[in-house]
Amino acid sequence: MLKIENIDVYYDKIHAIKNVSFEVRAGEVVSLIGANGAGKTTILKTISKLMEPTHGVILFDDQPLSKLAPHQMVYLGMAHVPEGRRVFAKMTVEENLYMGAYIRKDKTHIEKDLERVFEYFPRLKERTSQPAGTLSGGEQQMLAIGRALMSKPKLLLMDEPSMGLAPLLVQEIFNIIQEIKKSGTTILLVEQNANQALQIADRAYVLETGKITMSGNAKELLNDESIKKAYLGG
Template sequence: MLQVNNIDVFYGNIHALKNISLEVNEGEIVTLIGANGAGKTTLLKTLSGLLKPKQGTITYKMQQIGGKPAQAIVKSGISHVPEGRRVFANMSVEENLELGAFLRKDRDGIKKDLDHVFELFPRLKERRKQLSGTLSGGEQQMLAMGRAIMARPNLLLLDEPSMGLAPLIVQQIFEIIQTINKEGTTILLVEQNAHMALSIADRAYVIETGKIVLSGTAKELQESEEVKAAYLGGV
């Protein structure tokens, strides 16, 4: 579904991604693990059109999308849940969700998907008229995910969904990620919580200082001594 070949991305003079290649097949959960500043967020921003690669190609469903504007990428079927959630604080939960469907014209489909988001996240239904800025961190994460689903993506890019959340909420969020995947959405998950990410992923890549240094099935990486020492607390 998604093929990234030898991309280089710069922030000014800083070489943030170096010759990165990876692929995501339809129906998979693929996770990208790595320390803070390794380039995970930069990669997702590049895939969703917020940054442009200096070289290399990004192909989605056989179409070249590298360097295309973000709205064209959303239209093609890719949604991005950014790090830090980025909900519109002065708008209600429902208004935030409706914004996720901004490019869609199928009113019946939008209504159906809104009901589905409320099924996935009952907490959001209870708070549908509440201002988003008054929600807890976990609720805002649910809202950011719900808003992305409203675009009806084939591929969902999730950036650090567990960041700053209590363990119980993290468990819930990861269960919902699995449900979304089972319903047919392919997922590329960026996550510092390597334990949780590898427990639900099919395959994984490890990124260090802008380079992919390891890849394999989630099980292989869970059993790798290198990964255990660096990301799983040596367990």
């Protein structure tokens, strides 16, 4: 579904992403793990066209993305849940969710998908009329995920969904990610919580200072001694 081939990305003169290649197959959860500053967020921004690679190719369903604008990614079937949630603070929960469906015309199915989001996140249904800026951090994360799902994406890019959340909420968010996968949505997950990410992923890539240093089956990486020492506190 998604192929990244030999991309290089710069911030001014800083070489942030160095000849990175990987793929995400339909139906998978693929995790990108690595320390803070490794380049994980930069890769997601490059995939969703918020940044441009200086070299390399990104293919989505075999279509090169080089000439497309960020808003066109949604039309192709890609949605990005950004780091820091980025909800529309002055709009209500319900308005935020409908904003996620702005490209869609199928009103009946939009309502069904809204109900599905509320099934995933019952707390959002209790707060439909509440301004998003007044929600807790965990509730804003739920809203950001729900808003992305309202575009009915084939591929969901998720950037640090557990950041700043209490342990119980972290587990809840990861349980929902598994439910989203079961519904048929492919997920590329960027996450500092390597333990949780590897537990729910099919495959994973380890990013260090802009380079992929390891890749493989997520369960095998979870039991790898070097991964345990570097990322799992083992």
